[in-house]
Amino acid sequence: MSEAQFAPSALGTKEHWDAVYSRELKSFQEYGDEGEIWFGEGSMARVVRWLNAQRVPPTSSILDIGTGNGMLLVELAKSGYSNLTGIDYCTQAIELARSICEKEGVPQHVHLEVTDFLETFHPVQQFDICLDKGTYDAVSLDPSGAAEKRRQYIKSLCHALKPHGLFIITSCNWTRDELLIAFGEDFEIADELPTPTFNFGGHSGKSVTALVFKKKKSNL
Known part of the structure; x- marks a missing residue:
């Protein structure tokens, strides 16, 4: 999808996600339902497999x-990773993620924080790896200045990552080439994770793109 095709959407507002996670939290409390996994469980498995293959x-x-419901962090913790942080600007999302981590027996490996990545997140130390599974997509749909929000996202990402840190993004709104343009000034492509392809009218394509970026030396 090109930038010109984007239209403001409720999917880009905090009010929308507050409502979503309020419902999902209630559903978890009443029925034990952990809620929706963005892009499906395969999207989490791809990230975990890549990290394991790289011997991170x-x-x-x-x-x-x-982080939403925190399920990606749960899978990482179950795979042996022990220094995990999840942030979300929805209080209900963090409450849900905390409850799920408790249920899955991994709370000691996961730090959760209610904060806005673009505005209020100021980590004491930078991270080795940053993960995004749909958040940049949501930022891209914000009706109150999406272009500026995307620029601020990249600034926040540069501040959050250590020198040579890795950024793994899964997107359904942006193609590989579009992500390379968006992040290319500050990051270099390191790898592309395999995602399902589709065929239509004699052409093949992907509905989801998953890329690994490495922070450039000029932005250390």
Whole structure:
């Protein structure tokens, strides 16, 4: 999807996500339902498999930007990673994530914080790895100045990552080439994670893109 095709959407507002996670928290409390996993469980497995294949040390500091219900952090903790942080600007999302971490027996490995990545998140120390699974997509739909929000996102990302830190993004709104343009000034492509392809009218494509970026030396 090109930038010109984007239109303001409720999906880009905090009010929308407050309502979503209020419902999901209530559902978890009443029925034990952990809620929706963005892009499906396969999207989490791809990230975990890549980290394992790269032999990323289990003590590496990992930040999940817009963690939602925290299921990606749960999967990482179950895979042996022990220095995990999840942030979200929705109080109900963090409450849900905390409850799920308790249920899954991994709260000791996960730090959760209610904060806005673009405005109020000021980490004491930078992270080895930052993860994004749909948050940049939501920022891109914000009706109150999405272009500026995307620029602020990249600034916040540069501040959050250590020198040579890795950024793994999964997106359904942006193609590989569009993400390379958006992040190319501050990051270099390190890898592309395999995602399902589709065929239509004799052409093939992808509905989801997953890329690994490395912070450039000029932005250390």
